[in-house]
Amino acid sequence: MGMAHAAMKHQPHRVTVACTVLLLSLLLAGAAAAADAACMPGAGQDVDAPGQAVSVQPGAQPAPPAQPSLSAQSALAPGAPVRLGMSASFTGPGASLGRAFHRGAASCLAQVNAEGGVHGRRVEIVALDDGYDPERTVWNVIRLIEDERVFALFGLVGTPTVTRVLPLIGAHPDRAVPLLFPFTGARPLYLPRHAGLVFRLRAPYDREFSALVERLRGAGCARIAVFYQADAYGREGWADLRDALACHCLALTAEASYPRGAGSEADFSEQAGLILEGRPDAVVCVGTDAACATFIRDLRDLSASLPPGPAIPVAMPSFVDSRHLLGLLADLGHAARRDYTKDLVMVEVVPPWDGNLPAAVDFRRDMTRLAKAGYAPPAPLASAEGAASTAGIPDEVSFEGYLAARLVVRALERMGQDPDPAGLPAALAGLDGCDLGVGLPYRHTPAMQGLGLVRFTTVRGGAVVELSDFAELRR
Template sequence: MLSVFRHTLPRHRPGLAVGRWLAAALLSALVVGGLRAEDGVSDDEVRLGMVNAQSGPAAGLGKGLHAGALAYFARVNSAGGVHGRRVSLLLRDDSYEPARTAEQTRQLITSGAVFALFGYVGTPTSRAAMPIALQAEVPYLFPFTGAEVLRKPVHPWVFNVRASYFDETEAMVERMTRDLGLSKVALLMQDDSFGETVKSGLAGALHRRELKIHGEARVQRNSLDVAAAVAELKRSQPEAIFFVGTYKQLAAAIRQARVSGLDARFFTVSFVGTDNFITEAGLAGDGVHISQVVPSPQDRTSALIRQYQADVAAADIGYASLEGYIDAAVFVAALREAGPQPTRASLVQALAFLQIDLAGFPVAFSPSNHQGSDAVFITRVAAGQAVPVDRLR
């Protein structure tokens, strides 16, 4: 099992007043709750609820996240679990549709079957689920999204491991402008809160360099009808297209761009689903740059990756499953800290002060910062592989 080292990171120095308030609130919740077992906790099991895309154009993300988390929990369970309890996942499919996310979330919470919500996929889906979790005071943990709405303001019951979309767009724009000298950057975005969030990050990163979005077109969520959007962008003759959407949409957009004679580089953020995009796009995907929020799942110089590869089926190796694996490791570390009789309040308190190193991948929270990592890695698709790069060419 991965060694977990506690350490102090200056970026996450807790605010004293906020920390005292949170500790007092959680202590009060514990007293009111007494020793009654929480929903989703039995003598031999802690059950998490996972509602995400298991079907539809974002299914690769949900399936990958689930496979990685399941593999880490299997490792922990085979060693006796956490305080004698195995950790399990109750999976539901929302097809990346917010209305279904909300419905499934309400059902899980009202059924009393789950201790916490874990590993949701997407910004619009999280916007649908998060208010329900907050109202019920159920932890909403480690969604696959970098949206600001889950980060600011800080919500006591919401925690994110991954870097934000603002982190990703800043890193990508820095490399686009410094390494490649690009200035005409257009946006092809999913027409919803996910698209708007990344657009805001992109616009801010460009503005800091005295640039602006050169052109903009939109596609509907879960739609592969991209021809009109690509034609609209072609009129502005961009040097680069920053894409915000799913892997099937990006593959369709690239093919349409090539057919229409639009010669522009494509860039996108981690949510696209790197491994699924490569499969979907084939050779057309070569040259696309993708920002990542976890290290390369092929980097065997890392102890984290060696263990991950040993635990996860070869067919499931990829960025999404690695993120799920890391998320599960963070949850297990917090569950251990929450004590032998875990409550939702004690779990959240443990997370609020958790600072760990997962064999070279640090994750640290504080009461005033519920984003555990701000790491961003840039990759370039080449010959069917996502190759980590320090400099764009």
């Protein structure tokens, strides 16, 4: 207690900022909960103690209200590197996402730096582990802004974590720091008050769920259930799915939830039973890789004890790492001598990484070069759950990190010799319509940001492949 008190005495400004941010977060969360009380199931977010940080440096929308400026206090000294601050889950739930996104971005920047950087400046990532814990994310972001003096925040992973720090993005007492290309499609990112401060690459979650429901409905699935994580991410998915179903005059047929942090060791047989009581044609899982894999196992095991019927597809939004999910299901299936990889639907928001698109070719080349150069995360990352099964393997998540880093580089190129965060909105707006090498334009308009892509994959022959015909799921 005495040591904590002493630390606080020496950091009064940081503690004041943290308390202000936490209070703003709670007020915004309360307002959102009140607005959604009539349509969303309530579930509060737990708050755990701040954790350990790990540093990694690799080679028509309404007019928004007034915002703090992207201050010139962040202008770089001559020759100084452009440092991007990333807080993500490198351990714990969602760890495969943080590792993969970082690895893809690192591979892009390593090649850029090897070729002399951008206008002679290196571009680096300062990465801190938040363990998918919102409070740790707040402290990480404060550290990145105040101590690391990062140029911008980049690639933050997860809805509960990102939404917790959004008040800090535009309300820090010293300077506003932009957030570039977070790994979430949550609704709060699209609020007018974040215009000019939050920049997006991926499609929003509501678009994912709308496209998913349309395809499921076309395949004859009218009774759709949901299994979701009881936090901001899961409730967002619940609401987006409900709204998408309402457009087809449908309602959820069953629902069940689980606490954030539950994963491979959990028993979801009770939730699976609740879902099956609704006699669903399809189930949507809004959770982490490990939780979704465990639920799929329990759902399939319980279904096997029931009278035979049509297959029940299980679909997941893009926050699930499809390659990591496949590995988890293969391990569970090996232990149970069953195949849990059938009748799956995964939503993807970037083009295929394994084709002949120019960016995909560059991505595979740079990932190979990064591996040969001996890139490896620090020890705390390497020992995280599932690290061995996905380390260094290209996938959609790492490709998204690669494209996000490539877009940062393009923006910096437009900003000239002396980049300043204040120039990011204009630089990104100037890239509207450009092709990052993926065969479709990046858009940056008042009505839309990002690639806007939604596509679907499934598992066939032990590999993740494109899903073009949902009818094959309803045998």
